[in-house]
Amino acid sequence: MHTLLALVMVAAGPVPVATTGLDWQPCGTEKGVSCATLTVPVDWARPRGATIGIAIAKREATDQAHKVGTLVFGPGGPGDSGVDRVVGNAGRFRDLRARFDIVSFDPRGVGGSSAMTCDPVLMQAAPDPVLTSAKQFQETLRHNRELWADCERRTGPVWRHADTLSTVRDVEALRKALGERQLTFHGSSYGTLLGQEYASRYPGRVRAMVLESVTDHSSRDTASFLSAQAWAFEDAFDDFLATCPECAEPWQRLYADPGRGGMTRFDLIAITHKLLKDGEYERLAALIKSGQGQHVRLDVVIPAFCADWSLPVHSYADYRRILRQAERVAPDTHFPAQAFALTMCLGWPHVTNPQHDLDVRTRVPLLLLNSRHDPATGINWARNVERQLGSRGVLVTYEGTGHGSYSLSACMREIADDYLVDVTVPARGISCPR
The missing domain is CATH 3.40.50.1820 (Alpha/Beta hydrolase fold, catalytic domain)
Known part of the structure; x- marks a missing residue:
């Protein structure tokens, strides 16, 4: 005890x-x-x-x-x-x-x-998680619809029934089966x-x-979901900066020009998120000081996540507004890695378990x-x-x-x-x- x-x-x-x-x-x-x-x-x-x-x-x-x-x-x-x-x-x-x-x-x-099965070529062809134009917004919508249709053909009917409420029923069945x-x-x-x-x-x-x-x-809309995640990312990043104050300026230089480190802007956010999540402060400091990043995939099961979260983004202008709101919450880190969820679920047709208290x-x-x-x-x-x-x-x-x-x-x-x-x-x- x-x-x-x-x-x-x-x-x-x-x-x-x-x-x-x-x-x-x-x-x-x-x-x-x-x-x-x-x-x-x-x-x-x-x-x-x-x-x-x-x-x-x-x-x-x-x-x-x-x-x-x-x-x-x-x-x-x-x-x-x-x-x-x-x-x-x-x-x-x-x-x-x-x-x-x-x-x-x-x-x-x-x-x-x-397990969900999708065309690996289509998966690899996914647009950058951070959208930069109205054209890219439309291309992402088109890609998502093509990808989801392919995944459903390959996976079968569970594609439409992978939400958490369905898994809750599975756990209750498991409890009974366990006696x-x-x-x-x-x-x-x-x-x-x-x-x-x-x-x-x-x-x-x-x-x-x-x-x-x-x-x-319980987040009622897309902006509040992303801003809550932005706050958490900023909080963890600021805790890291307390151990490495000299890392602040080179990180911002990388954010301004991530290509010189062989990254996209999302790559920098994602690797920073992962190392903060793992408590790897020394590795993050070394990455920032070297200026050399790496690509990180933040994979989740698409129909499980997208069926659980109503995160509508109605236009590219709406998308930019949501990211600007997140940046006001997190001026040091700009946006959180979970921004990928907005593009991953863009155009998702059937949210079966939307947010609620x-x-x-x-x-x-x-x-x-x-x-x-x-x-x-x-x-x-x-x-x-x-x-x-x-x-x-x-x-x-x-x-x-x-x-x-x-x-x-x-x-x-x-x-x-x-x-x-x-x-x-x-x-x-x-x-x-x-």
């Missing part, structure tokens, strides 16, 4: 039943790791229609006699593989492996769960949106839920974890989600940098593990030192 904090105790809830509806088979190279396939409808509105298989992986608890139950991990992205996390990277939950079976999955459209009366869940990054939506739809089924690196899905009525408060300086999921997002949750949410802050505070701080990990094992809810306002 974490003895240094004031804590509120909540009963842990019922012990899970032992039945299972999955055919587990050994996979990977380690003992106690197995894989299965969960069959679910492609379209949950048509439960007797076409089906897809969701790839599942499990790592058995090392102390079965004292096992609490099953911990389901919600991967990020959208596009990360939960199966790979369980089979090949067990270190993340090393202190929980005695008390829980660790289970995760490839969300629909990812890896072993009907768990209630869900114990740890979602990271985009997996926090999955957790929020699950808790909204199935509040009585939540035993404990950790949301790490928190996504806020949370309505969560779980008995146990959700535990939110976030770094103070995270360019991907900023503390501004985490605070706004805590505000929406009210008494049903408690935010713990890591007073450092980087994305994924559970893996960055032993203090954060201990608080989260106590909560998951015993449903021990920390007092409001707790933080962990850098």
Whole structure:
């Protein structure tokens, strides 16, 4: 137990039943790791229609006699593989492996769960993520429509049903198949949106839920979405500049003329975002001082992201207005890497899960974890989600940098593990030192 904090105790809830509806088979190279396939409808509105298989992986608890139950991990992205996390990277939950079976999955459209397939030539031909003319705006619209039609032909009907609300139904089916009366869940990054939506739809089924690196899905329009991301990027960049004040001027020179470093302007923003996200301040300083950058792809599963976010941009003039608003929020960094989402989803025809305020009525408060300086999921997002949750949410802050505070701080990990094992809810306002 974490003895240094004031804590509120909540009963842990019922012990899970032992039945299972999955055919587990050994996979990977380690003992106690197995894989299965969960069959679910492609379209949950048509439960007797076409089906897809969701790839599942499990790592058995090392102390079965004292096992609490099953911990389901919600991967990020959208596009990360939960199966790979369980089979090949067990270190993340090393202190929980005695008390829980660790289970995760490839969300629909990812890896072993009907992965999205598109023409690689069309994918490579995508326009620059930062648009500079009305002509490029129209070319992007045309390219997107051609690409999406090709992807849907190759991928099949799951292309139109890869949104988070569909994945929520998959997780509920997984809970039932695991024989768990209630869900114990740890979602990271985009997996926090999955957790929020699950808790909204199935509040009585939540035993404990950790949301790490928190996504806020309440932005009402495109400009507020991008400005919130711009604030987080600027905040993380300014934290970096406090360690390297001499980096400010050469970074701005690179921004003004990125071609001399073999980059586009978006390349500079993207590599800066990635190194800030990974807490790689020394590498970022070296890159800036050398003036030599690199190309970074920020891949996500298109129909998962675009179906979850209504980010309309009506014209090139509208696009420029949105970016100018972001630059007013972030005068040092100009615009965030997430600007690529505007062009990636430009013209998307069917948003099935648009932004909305949370309505969560779980008995146990959700535990939110976030770094103070995270360019991907900023503390501004985490605070706004805590505000929406009210008494049903408690935010713990890591007073450092980087994305994924559970893996960055032993203090954060201990608080989260106590909560998951015993449903021990920390007092409001707790933080962990850098």
